[in-house]
Each structure stands twice: as structure tokens, then as C-alpha cells.
Amino acid sequence: MQQEAVLHPASIIAELKKNKVTHVVWLPDSETNFMYQQLTNDPDVDLVPVCREGETMAIAAGLWVGGKKPVCLIQNTGIFESGDSMRGLGLDVNNPLVMLVGYRGWDRHGVSRDSAARFIEHILHAWGITYYLVETDDDAPRISLAMEEAERTSKPVAVLVGTEFGS
Amino acid sequence: MAISNVDAVRILDEQRHEGIICSTMTANSVNHGLPSVSKNESLDFPMGGAMGKGSSLALGLALAQPDRKILLLDGDGSLLMNLGSLVTVSNKAPENLYHFVFENGVYAITGGQPVPGSGKTSFTGMAREAGYAAVYEFDDTEEFATGLHDVLHQKGPVLICLKITPVIENTPVQFRDRPTRTTQIAIKELHGIFTG
Numbered sequence: 001m002q003q004e005a006v007l008h009p010a011s012i013i014a015e016l017k018k019n020k021v022t023h024v025v026w027l028p029d030s031e032t033n034f035m036y037q038q039l040t041n042d043p044d045v046d047l048v049p050v051c052r053e054g055e056t057m058a059i060a061a062g063l064w065v066g067g068k069k070p071v072c073l074i075q076n077t078g079i080f081e082s083g084d085s086m087r088g089l090g091l092d093v094n095n096p097l098v099m100l101v102g103y104r105g106w107d108r109h110g111v112s113r114d115s116a117a118r119f120i121e122h123i124l125h126a127w128g129i130t131y132y133l134v135e136t137d138d139d140a141p142r143i144s145l146a147m148e149e150a151e152r153t154s155k156p157v158a159v160l161v162g163t164e165f166g167s
Numbered sequence: 168m169a170i171s172n173v174d175a176v177r178i179l180d181e182q183r184h185e186g187i188i189c190s191t192m193t194a195n196s197v198n199h200g201l202p203s204v205s206k207n208e209s210l211d212f213p214m215g216g217a218m219g220k221g222s223s224l225a226l227g228l229a230l231a232q233p234d235r236k237i238l239l240l241d242g243d244g245s246l247l248m249n250l251g252s253l254v255t256v257s258n259k260a261p262e263n264l265y266h267f268v269f270e271n272g273v274y275a276i277t278g279g280q281p282v283p284g285s286g287k288t289s290f291t292g293m294a295r296e297a298g299y300a301a302v303y304e305f306d307d308t309e310e311f312a313t314g315l316h317d318v319l320h321q322k323g324p325v326l327i328c329l330k331i332t333p334v335i336e337n338t339p340v341q342f343r344d345r346p347t348r349t350t351q352i353a354i355k356e357l358h359g360i361f362t363g
Binding site: 023025046048049050051052054055057058059060061062063064065066067068070084085087088089092093094 | 212215217218220223224225226227228229230231232249251252254255258259350351354357358361362
């Protein structure tokens with residue numbers, strides 16, 4: 001019997017450390033709960049919790065201006081809330097920000113009835129933001145690809161996290 | 168009593184030392200805001216990019232540069248757009264962040280419509296209950312000029328509410344004076360300073 005592919009928080013955190021990420025600016029969502037638990041105990045990455053997702057890009061912009069390397073971690077629903085921050089403090093200022101986005105409603109094997117899933121890729125296309133899909137540990141190196149692209153293009157890049165983490 | 172916008176930014180510029188001033192809305196007006204008085208332009212961070220997100224942007228900078236004072240000049244309408252950031256800021260508790268709210272009671276740059284809760288809302292009260300380390304309120308120019316030294320020696324985050332006389336903009340946006348130091352220029356220069 002084939003073992004089900006799983007995404008573990010350690011795989012993502014290893015990618016963040018490999019890319020010398022200093023801060024994770026985030027609002028918890030169900031897709032990323034296990035990662036939250038690991039990050040809170042990690043001395044190398046500073047967690048910046050926010051009250052609303054639109055804060056994340058602005059805080060990350062301030063960290064970047066100040067010489068740090070942050071990422072954002074929010075759900076796709078939060079991307080919808082964050083439009084003006086992404087425009088003004090991401091795209092307009094050439095911020096090489098990687099946004100890890102919980103892909104609520106994503107289902108590779110079926111038809112998603114969740115509008116959060118149906119709209120997110122259209123929204124990213126509309127803004128000209130490229131994205132990478134991460135569903136299993138084998139996909140985790142795509143985070144490095146996203147980091148390289150963000151730096152090379154001086155633009156935000158999204159990583160859609162298409163599954164809930166395994167513990 | 169109230170403090171004029173230009174007096175407020177002039178006093179702040181005179182006492183900033185090496186502090187970065189992040190300014191938005193009225194405090195960033197070309198004609199009566201920080202750009203009209205600044206003698207330290209290389210340390211000015213005009214924030215034109217995201218309405219209401221000044222407090223979040225300044226928090227990020229304060230966390231990245233903990234040894235440098237960060238003075239945020241926010242608007243009352245601007246902060247109202249992002250009230251949750253008071254809790255986000257107090258949770259991270261940056262000791263170097265000084266959050267000035269220019270409370271003029273109106274959306275001055277859109278013609279002077281009153282902000283919700285004008286005259287009823289206490290920004291110092293909200294910041295205190297959100298967990299800021301200290302709060303102050305000034306409505307007199309001389310008291311602000313003499314009191315600012317002590318404020319800037321408090322450990323942050325500190326919120327300072329300044330009662331400001333509104334200066335209403337009615338000129339169509341396309342005919343208003345534009346700042347020479349844009350957000351993009353400031354980001355490029357400040358990023359260069361901080362990353363060597």
C-alpha cells in the first residue's frame with residue numbers, strides 16, 4: 001500500500017533557515033497550526049503575530065527596510081483582506097517578499113466548493129504575482145525557488161501551502 | 168488648545184537626534200508636514216504606500232533596528248483603519264518605538280470630513296489598555312516642546328496623542344505639490360544604510 005504523502009513543518013522550517021529568514025510575520029490558520037507550535041520554540045526565527053492579515057506585508061516591509069529577511073504566513077482568505085498592503089508595500093516598492101499562503105479549500109483530486117480556493121490563483125494572476133504550490137515534503141525546496149525569484153525580480157512571490165501539516 | 172501641524176513636525180525634527188521619522192498623511196504634507204521643515208531628510212521615511220499601515224510598517228522597522236529610535240507620525244483616521252495594530256505593537260513591545268498620533272479630528276487631505284468617533288474616542292486610552300508601556304497627550308506647543316525630551320527617554324512602545332489644528336486640503340489631488348523624497352527613494356536609501 002502506498003504511503004500517503006505528508007508535509008511536515010520541519011521541512012518548511014528547514015527551508016526558511018536555509019534561506020536565512022529572520023522573521024515570520026503571521027496570523028495562524030488551520031493549515032499551519034503544527035508549524036506555529038514548532039516556530040514558537042525555535043530561537044533562530046522571530047515570530048511576529050498580527051491581529052489582521054493586512055498588517056503582515058507592512059510589518060515585513062519595515063523589517064526588510066531595516067535589513068532583515070522576513071516572510072509572511074497567512075491563509076488565502078487573508079490575501080483577499082490584504083490587497084492594499086500588497087499593492088502599496090509589496091509591488092509598488094519592489095519588496096522581495098515571500099508569502100506563505102495556506103491554500104484553504106484546495107483539493108487536487110476533486111472540485112473545490114470553497115470560494116477561497118477558487119479565487120486565490122485568479123487574484124495572484126491579476127496582480128502579476130507568481131506562485132509555487134507546496135503539498136508534500138518533496139515540494140518544500142520550491143520555497144527556495146520562490147526566495148530566489150523574489151530576490152531576482154524584486155517582487156513579492158507566493159507559496160501556496162496546499163495541505164495541512166502532519167504532526 | 169491645539170498645536171499647529173507645522174510646529175509639531177518642527178519640534179519633532181529638532182529633537183529626533185538620530186531617530187528615523189516615519190510620517191504619513193497630514194504629518195507628511197509637503198506644505199505643512201515633515202517635508203516642509205526637515206533638516207534630516209536622509210532619516211525621513213515618508214510612508215505613502217498603504218493607507219492605515221503606518222503603525223505596522225514602523226513596528227517592522229523598530230524590530231529590525233532595536234538600537235535606533237523610530238518615531239512614527241500617524242494620523243487619527245489612519246490609525247482607526249488599523250486599530251488592531253495597537254495590540255500587535257504592544258505584544259512585541261519594541262522599546263524604541265514612539266507612536267505619535269496627529270489627532271485633528273478630520274480626514275484633512277480629503278476635504279475635512281470628521282473621522283468616526285471624533286471628540287469621543289481616546290487614543291491614549293486605547294493604547295494604554297492595549298498594553299503600550301506609556302501614553303502622553305499634548306495640546307500646547309510649549310508643553311510639547313519641553314516635554315518631548317522626557318517622552319523620548321521612556322522605554323517604548325509609547326503613544327503620544329497630539330491635538331492638532333486641522334489644515335484642510337481642498338485642492339484637487341492632481342494639482343497638489345508632490346514630495347521630492349518619495350517612499351520608494353526613502354526605502355532605497357534607508358535599506359542601503361541598514362544593510363551597508
